[in-house]
Amino acid sequence: MKLQLKGVTKRFGTFTANDRIDLTVQPGEIHALLGENGAGKSTLMNTIYGLYSPEEGEILLDDKRVTFNGPGDAVEAGIGMVHQHFMLIPVFSVTESVMLGYEPTKTAGIIDFAEARRRVQEISARFGFDVDPDAMIEDLPVGAQQRVEIIKALSRDARVLILDEPTAVLTPQETDELIAIMRQLKESGTSIVFITHKLREVRAIADKITVIRRGKIVGEALPDSTETELASLMVGREVNLTTQKDPAEPGDVGFSVQDLTVVSRAGKVVLDNVSLDIARGEILCVAGVDGNGQTELAEAILGLREAVDGTITLDGTNLRRMSVKDRLNAGIGFVPEDRSTDGVIPAFSITENFVLDQYDQQPYSNGVAMKPSVMREAAVEQTSRFDVRLGTVDDPISTLSGGNQQKVVLAREMSRDIRFFLASQPTRGLDVGSIEFVHRTIIEERDKGTPCLIVSTELDEVSNLADRIAVMYRGVVVGIVPGDTDRDVLGLMMAGVPVEEAYAQAKDHHTILGGADEGAQA
Amino acid sequence: MSDQHTPEQATEVETTAVQAQPLQEAESRLQPIKWKFPITYALLALLSLSAFTFLSPTGAVTQFRLATASDFVTLPAVNIPSFAGALVLSLLQLGLAALAIYCAARRIKLGVWLPMLFGLFFVLAFLIYAGAGRGAFIPVVTLLAGALMLSVPLIFGAMCGLVGERSGIINIAIEGQLLAGAFLAAVAASFFTSAYVGLLAAPFAGAAVGGLLVWFAVKYHVNQIIVGVVLNVLVIGLTSFLYSTVLTQNSEMWNARQQLPRLPIPGLSQIPIIGPVLFNQTILVYLMYVIVFALHILVFKSRWGLRMRAVGEHPKAADTVGINVARTRIFNTVLAGGIAGLGGAYFTVGQGLAFGQEMSAGQGFIALAAMILGRWNPKGALLAALLFGFSSSVGQVLSTIGTPVPSEMLLMLPYVITIFAVAGFVGRVRPPAAEGVPYIK
Numbered sequence: 017m018k019l020q021l022k023g024v025t026k027r028f029g030t031f032t033a034n035d036r037i038d039l040t041v042q043p044g045e046i047h048a049l050l051g052e053n054g055a056g057k058s059t060l061m062n063t064i065y066g067l068y069s070p071e072e073g074e075i076l077l078d079d080k081r082v083t084f085n086g087p088g089d090a091v092e093a094g095i096g097m098v099h100q101h102f103m104l105i106p107v108f109s110v111t112e113s114v115m116l117g118y119e120p121t122k123t124a125g126i127i128d129f130a131e132a133r134r135r136v137q138e139i140s141a142r143f144g145f146d147v148d149p150d151a152m153i154e155d156l157p158v159g160a161q162q163r164v165e166i167i168k169a170l171s172r173d174a175r176v177l178i179l180d181e182p183t184a185v186l187t188p189q190e191t192d193e194l195i196a197i198m199r200q201l202k203e204s205g206t207s208i209v210f211i212t213h214k215l216r217e218v219r220a221i222a223d224k225i226t227v228i229r230r231g232k233i234v235g236e237a238l239p240d241s242t243e244t245e246l247a248s249l250m251v252g253r254e255v256n257l258t259t260q261k262d263p264a265e266p267g268d269v270g271f272s273v274q275d276l277t278v279v280s281r282a283g284k285v286v287l288d289n290v291s292l293d294i295a296r297g298e299i300l301c302v303a304g305v306d307g308n309g310q311t312e313l314a315e316a317i318l319g320l321r322e323a324v325d326g327t328i329t330l331d332g333t334n335l336r337r338m339s340v341k342d343r344l345n346a347g348i349g350f351v352p353e354d355r356s357t358d359g360v361i362p363a364f365s366i367t368e369n370f371v372l373d374q375y376d377q378q379p380y381s382n383g384v385a386m387k388p389s390v391m392r393e394a395a396v397e398q399t400s401r402f403d404v405r406l407g408t409v410d411d412p413i414s415t416l417s418g419g420n421q422q423k424v425v426l427a428r429e430m431s432r433d434i435r436f437f438l439a440s441q442p443t444r445g446l447d448v449g450s451i452e453f454v455h456r457t458i459i460e461e462r463d464k465g466t467p468c469l470i471v472s473t474e475l476d477e478v479s480n481l482a483d484r485i486a487v488m489y490r491g492v493v494v495g496i497v498p499g500d501t502d503r504d505v506l507g508l509m510m511a512g513v514p515v516e517e518a519y520a521q522a523k524d525h526h527t528i529l530g531g532a533d534e535g536a537q538a
Numbered sequence: 539m540s541d542q543h544t545p546e547q548a549t550e551v552e553t554t555a556v557q558a559q560p561l562q563e564a565e566s567r568l569q570p571i572k573w574k575f576p577i578t579y580a581l582l583a584l585l586s587l588s589a590f591t592f593l594s595p596t597g598a599v600t601q602f603r604l605a606t607a608s609d610f611v612t613l614p615a616v617n618i619p620s621f622a623g624a625l626v627l628s629l630l631q632l633g634l635a636a637l638a639i640y641c642a643a644r645r646i647k648l649g650v651w652l653p654m655l656f657g658l659f660f661v662l663a664f665l666i667y668a669g670a671g672r673g674a675f676i677p678v679v680t681l682l683a684g685a686l687m688l689s690v691p692l693i694f695g696a697m698c699g700l701v702g703e704r705s706g707i708i709n710i711a712i713e714g715q716l717l718a719g720a721f722l723a724a725v726a727a728s729f730f731t732s733a734y735v736g737l738l739a740a741p742f743a744g745a746a747v748g749g750l751l752v753w754f755a756v757k758y759h760v761n762q763i764i765v766g767v768v769l770n771v772l773v774i775g776l777t778s779f780l781y782s783t784v785l786t787q788n789s790e791m792w793n794a795r796q797q798l799p800r801l802p803i804p805g806l807s808q809i810p811i812i813g814p815v816l817f818n819q820t821i822l823v824y825l826m827y828v829i830v831f832a833l834h835i836l837v838f839k840s841r842w843g844l845r846m847r848a849v850g851e852h853p854k855a856a857d858t859v860g861i862n863v864a865r866t867r868i869f870n871t872v873l874a875g876g877i878a879g880l881g882g883a884y885f886t887v888g889q890g891l892a893f894g895q896e897m898s899a900g901q902g903f904i905a906l907a908a909m910i911l912g913r914w915n916p917k918g919a920l921l922a923a924l925l926f927g928f929s930s931s932v933g934q935v936l937s938t939i940g941t942p943v944p945s946e947m948l949l950m951l952p953y954v955i956t957i958f959a960v961a962g963f964v965g966r967v968r969p970p971a972a973e974g975v976p977y978i979k
Contacts, residue, residue, distance in 0.1 A: 067858070067979070088860020103855035105848055106971070116848050117859030119841045126840050168859075 017078055017094055017175035017207055018043050019064070024073035026056075026063050033059040035231045036073065041176065046198060046208045048222035050215070050250055052447045054418070056231040057211045058100065061178050064209075065097045066090035077176070088117070096169025097178040100211075102161050106154035111136050113153055114168045139167045143197060158305060159190040166197065177201060178209045183217055185306055188475070188507030192527045195221055213250070214476070215243045220528050251448045259455040262463070264483040266295035270467035271436040276326035278312045278491075286312045288491040289326070294436075294467035299458065301482035301499070302471045305510050309491035310471045311353060314440045317469075318350050319343050330436050344373050347435030351425055351442050353471070355418065359425045362414035366406060367395040369413045370428050394431070402427040403453065419450025426457055437461050440471040455480060475503055503529070575653075576638040582660055583631035590667035591628050593942075594620040598671030604678050604811055613810050620670035627663040631656060661932070668941040681935050682815045682928075686823070689927025690888065691716055691898070693826055694881020695905025696912065696919035697833055701874035702748070704837065704914060705867050706850040708974040710766025711751050713902025714773035715875050718743035719882020721777045724893035725785070727796035727886070736796060736887040737822060737880070744879020745872045747773060752871035756864050759976035770902075778895045785893060797890025798822055822880070822888045829877060833916040846870055850970035853977040863977045878902070907956040914969065926952045 019041040026034040033056045041047045051057045062068050064075060066084030074081050077093055084090045087097075104113050111133045120131040136149040145163045153161060162182065169177055179198075183191045198208055198221065212218060218225055218239065225237040227249045235249050247255045271294045278287035287309045294300045302310050315321040317328055319340040328335045335343050344350070352358035360369045371380050371391050380391050395409040404423045406416060413421055422442070429437070442458065443451040458481060462468050472478050478485055482499035487509035495515035497505065504522035505515075513521065598620040604613040634656045641648050669676040695712045702709040709715075722743035727736025747769055754760040785793040798820035807817040837843040845866055848856040853863045885897050904926055911925075912918025929951040937945030 065858070086860060086862075087858045091860060097858070099858070103852070103858045105851045105855055107851060107968075108848070112844060116844060116856070117861055119844060121841050124840070125842055126835070127844060129839075 018076075019095075019176045019207060019209070020076040020079070021060075021064070022074050022076065024060070024063060024070045024075065026059055026068055026070050033231050034063065034070070037228075037233055039226060039233070041207045041209055043175075043207055044202050044205045046202055046210060046221055046223045048218045048225045049209060049211045049228060050213065050218050050225055050246065051211075051228035052213055052250055053445050054447060055228050055250075057228055058180055059231075060228070061097065061180055061209065061211060064090070065095060065178060091117075091172050091174075094173060094175040095178065096172060096174025096176070098162065098165040098169060098180065098182060100180040100182075100184060102158075102165055104153045104161055104164060106152075108153055109149070110147055110151050110153065110156075110164050110167075111149045113164055114149075114171055118172060135171055136167060139170050143170075143200060158185040158307070159187075159193075162186070162194070163197075174206065176207045176209065178211070180211045181213075182210065183212065183214065185473075187305060187510040188503050188527045188529050189511060190507075191217070191529060195528055215246050215250075216529055218246065219243065247448070255448055256452065259452065259459060259480055261459045261481075264295075264298045264462065266298040266483070267465065268296060269293045270296040270331065271469070272327075272329045273313075273317065274327045274329070276313070276316060276323050276328065278309075278316050278321055278323050280312075286491050287316060287323070290488075290491075290493050291326075292469070292486055292493065292496075294469055296467050297462055297465045298483045299462050299468040299470060299481050299499075300496075301478040301485050302469065302488055303475065303478045303482075303485050303506055303510060304473065304488035306473045308488045308510075310473070310488055311440065312491075313488070314350075314353065314438060314469075314471050317438055318348060345377075347433065349429035349432070349434035349437045349466075351422075351429055351439035353440035353444070355422055355425060355445075360413045360421055363412055366399065366404075366409040366411060366413050366416070366424055367392050369424055370395040370398065370409070372428060374428075374432060398427040398431045399424060401431075402457070417447075419446045419453075422446060422450060422454060426454065430457065430461060434461075434466060437466050437468045438471075439468075441473065442470060443472075443474070443477060451477075475506060478506070479503070503527075572642060576635060576642045579631070579635035579638050579656055582656075583628060583635045586624070586631050586660055586663045587628035590663045591621060591624040594624055594667050594670040596621055600666045600669040600671075601675045602665075602669075602678050603675035606677070606679050606814065615675060618666060620666050623666045624663045624670075627659045627666070631659050631663070634659070665932075668936050668943065669939065672939065674939040676939070677935065679811060679814055681931055682811070684931035684934060685924065685928035686815055686819075687889075687927070688930045688934075689923045690823060690826060690884045691881045691901045692905045692908050692923035692926055693830065693920055694884070695878055695902050696908040696923050697829055697916065698744070698748075698874040698878035698881070699906050699909040700833070700837075700912075700914055700916060700919055701846070701877065702871045703909070703973050704843075704850045704970055705846045705870040706853060706970060706972045706975065706977070707752055707755055707867055707871045708762040708766065709748070709751065709871070709874065710763050710906070711747055711769040711773075711902075712878050712905050713898055713900065714766075714770040715744035715747045715878035716882040716885070716902045716905075717777055717896065717898040718747050718773050719879030720885035720897055721780070721882075721893050722879070723883035724796075724886035724891075725792055728792055728794040728892075731794070731796065733796040733798045733887040733890075734821075737798065737883050740883035740887075741876035741879040744882060745876040748871045748873075748875020748878070749868075751875070752868050755871075755976065756867055759978065762974050774896055777893070781893060781895050789892070793892045795890050795892050796887050798887050820888060822884055825880065829880075830916055830920050837916060847970070850972055853972050853975075857977070857979070867977075878905075881905075904952065904956055910969075911956075926955065929955060 021037050021039040024034055024037045025032065037060055049057050059068065063070050066087045066089050076082065082093055111129065114136050115132040120128040122128050133149045136147070140147045145167065147160060147163055147167065153164065156164070162185070182194060186194060201208060210222065222239050225239065225246070226233060227235045227237060227246070229250060229252055237246060237249065272292065274291045276287055276290045277285065280286045290313060292300060302313065304310055312321055316323045319338065323336055326336065330346055330348065333346065335346060338346070356362065361372070374380055375386060380387055392409060399406060399409060402423045404420050404427065406420065413424060416424070439458065443454050446454065458468060458470065470481055479499070484496055484499055485501060485506065486496045487494045487506060489510060489512040494509045494512060497515060502522055504527050505518045507527065508518035508521055509515065599617050600620045600623065602616045602618065604616060634652060638648065638652060665676055695716055698715060699709050699712055719740040723736035723740035726739035727733045751762070751765055751769055754765045755762045800818055800820055802818040807813045837847070845856065845861050848861065849863050849866045857863050882898065885891065886893050905923065908922035908926055909919045911922035912920065930949070933945060933948035933951055936948055
């Protein structure tokens with residue numbers, strides 16, 4: 017089916033998220049929509065899917081104008097969408113998830129489960145998906161959950177399929193399988209709109225690329241454009257895709273965890289005997305698909321979660337029994353995974369957020385009295401050092417962009433004397449400029465001799481920063497490999513394949529993206 | 539298992555690796571042994587052995603009466619030697635406790651049969667002790683009939699809570715819905731001098747309260763717990779005001795007693811013991827059976843149930859497949875209110891009583907506890923409500939025949955069970971994920 021947008025505009029209050037967007041997707045075309053975080057890609061797709069109604073412009077399907085009052089209308093018209101955050105209900109079975117909203121029923125509204133199951137099996141057989149129709153969603157790995165989402169869209173005869181950042185949660189090998197599925201769909205005439213900010217994928221998959229920046233379409237490109245061209249189109253200026261850094265000069269071990277084990281409230285072992293040593297002046301990145309224990313590792317180190325076993329050693333002191341506050345005072349600098357809920361208090365001013373973990377210490381307070389003027393001065397000084405673009409430091413931090421909020425968090429953590437730096441997903445949701453800045457700052461911290469532990473699910477970030485990489489799978493460290501390890505090897509390890517085997521398998525079978533990589537380097 | 543790498547070695551290609559093992563092994567190694575239940579069983583069994591067995595007067599006999607005079611089949615009374623009976627039951631309990639301890643140490647999971655069997659033995663041992671040598675009968679049929687009678691409003695209330703919360707609306711106003719149902723049933727029945735008219739009117743009162751709740755919750759995103767509490771106060775205030783003005787001034791017209799007739803089901807009602815308990819009831823109780831059975835099927839097997847659960851778990855996901863979240867929540871909460879209103883009718887026309895101020899007496903909150911204890915499942919909620927009703931009934935029966943235990947202690951029992959239930963003693967409960975969270979696009 018042909019999808020056409022003409023002058024689609026979507027505003028939220030005074031903010032224009034999509035400004036007069038024109039876009040044409042031909043039948044059987046894989047069309048990539050490339051743009052930075054916050055460029056307005058997801059808003060545009062949600063508009064096509066009927067979740068938002070546009071202020072201006074029109075949507076045409078096969079040259080006929082359509083208006084949607086809700087996602088139901090869009091689905092009816094043949095549009096399917098796989099959201100970045102899956103729209104699946106954890107306690108439902110695969111069959112229940114797929115049929116929801118379109119249930120085959122017998123008399124009195126009783127669901128015909130046999131028919132529903134048959135539909136799921138039929139579609140999964142057609143595309144070679146290996147999905148058990150009776151499995152519970154929460155028990156499935158993310159890759160399989162994504163397939164359930166695709167089955168869901170296909171079961172409603174979607175002829176335009178929107179995939180919103182579909183590779184964000186996948187290993188390179190799973191991405192390969194997804195690409196194969198996309199090509200198969202394309203063969204059968206389905207149009208695919210594929211949203212991403214990852215340049216290498218676009219080049220490997222897309223037939224056509226539309227670049228969007230700050231809500232406007234800034235250009236179109238073909239997949240044979242170089243990554244640098246695409247990057248400058250996406251960001252609007254020349255960008256360095258890799259951060260310059262000198263080889264690490266690791267000293268003695270500054271921070272280490274040994275046999276760290278964490279049991280979740282539900283009684284599941286989420287961190288199983290994890291041991292890591294980090295030298296002074298070294299960055300160790302923890303890679304892995306989201307939800308394999310990385311969050312729990314960071315929280316256990318900071319003390320937000322109790323470890324049932326193991327030691328956490330900083331400069332020879334075991335921190336395991338200490339309170340969070342004592343650990344921070346012992347010299348841990350921490351950047352949490354979710355900036356908006358754990359990193360800052362949105363309604364507090366920039367100054368207040370800046371002293372959030374030091375407000376009761378010299379020089380910001382004296383006994384019970386805080387010293388607002390000292391705090392403010394320090395905030396002004398440090399925010400300008402960290403290049404935070406702000407009005408005044410008295411404004412609520414929620415008035416800042418995500419990138420600038422993250423810079424305030426970094427300023428807070430790095431402006432005190434830290435002995436160990438721990439960051440979870442330090443650049444999640446940031447624009448390219450801020451990502452560059454954050455990476456540079458972390459490398460500077462390393463060069464000062466601080467041991468750094470960075471948890472990231474983005475392989476780009478991991479290869480950019482890491483001196484060594486620890487790959488986690490289901491609460492276990494699968495192995496620790498050098499920072500320049502091949503992505504295919506990392507991808508296999510992220511799926512639980514042990515190191516030697518991962519090297520052997522990766523040699524035999526290159527992923528499409530790995531191949532694209534080599535093409536780019538050549 | 540541990541990784542022995544030092545940074546110096548890191549420049550070489552990795553040599554050691556950890557096999558990513560399935561987590562189950564680590565789980566069985568590390569999961570804390572749950573001693574809570576086995577220890578509770580052991581303590582209760584010892585209590586049964588020491589108190590119920592050895593405090594029973596020697597040579598005494600406990601008499602259980604298994605039928606009432608009006609029954610079709612009159613079973614003879616059963617005499618049980620108190621000491622021996624209690625001893626056997628206590629030893630059985632000790633056996634079960636030992637089994638529970640053994641299985642806990644081996645991390646073997648046991649089914650729900652164990653607590654049920656244990657509870658049965660414990661209660662029987664207690665009854666033997668309580669009735670030992672008193673010359674009075676333990677009226678089994680009365681005990682069970684009373685249990686069902688006291689459970690009826692709880693079951694209706696729990697079903698109401700379940701339907702509301704499964705669609706994402708926390709309903710603290712069950713109490714108010716029961717009371718409103720009781721009030722309107724009494725007034726309508728009295729005015730039209732027909733108990734059936736009262737029965738028809740009651741659901742509307744409950745649905746109106748449910749409607750108010752969901753209107754504030756969905757339209758204005760007000761905290762649902764606060765709205766629920768306020769609605770309870772509103773209904774108590776309104777009914778008490780009308781009671782003390784209109785109803786007492788002309789009670790002949792507005793608050794005369796009307797009773798739903800008992801409709802014994804031919805055949806079934808003649809079964810010994812359970813016949814008179816279950817099948818010689820009013821239409822309201824039969825309606826309750828139908829509602830519980832229907833919900834048991836519909837919540838998990840129907841389109842309505844699937845969509846209701848989807849909206850209560852992940853409203854955005856429901857929205858993306860074209861389900862109208864607000865409409866689903868409104869419909870279900872109003873429907874749930876109707877169920878509770880019907881339950882409220884039991885207080886007045888169901889028992890042939892006139893309306894009295896605050897006559898629901900906190901049953902709505904116990905119903906809420908039954909729903910939680912039953913883990914938002916119709917079957918579980920039914921069993922939990924019956925348990926609460928039974929413990930109240932034991933308290934009432936024993937306080938009339940007189941026991942060595944103060945009857946106030948026994949009447950306290952359902953509330954003690956409620957506290958343990960709500961405090962999560964029965965294990966981790968998992969409420970609908972989006973319960974109480976307004977859906978804002």
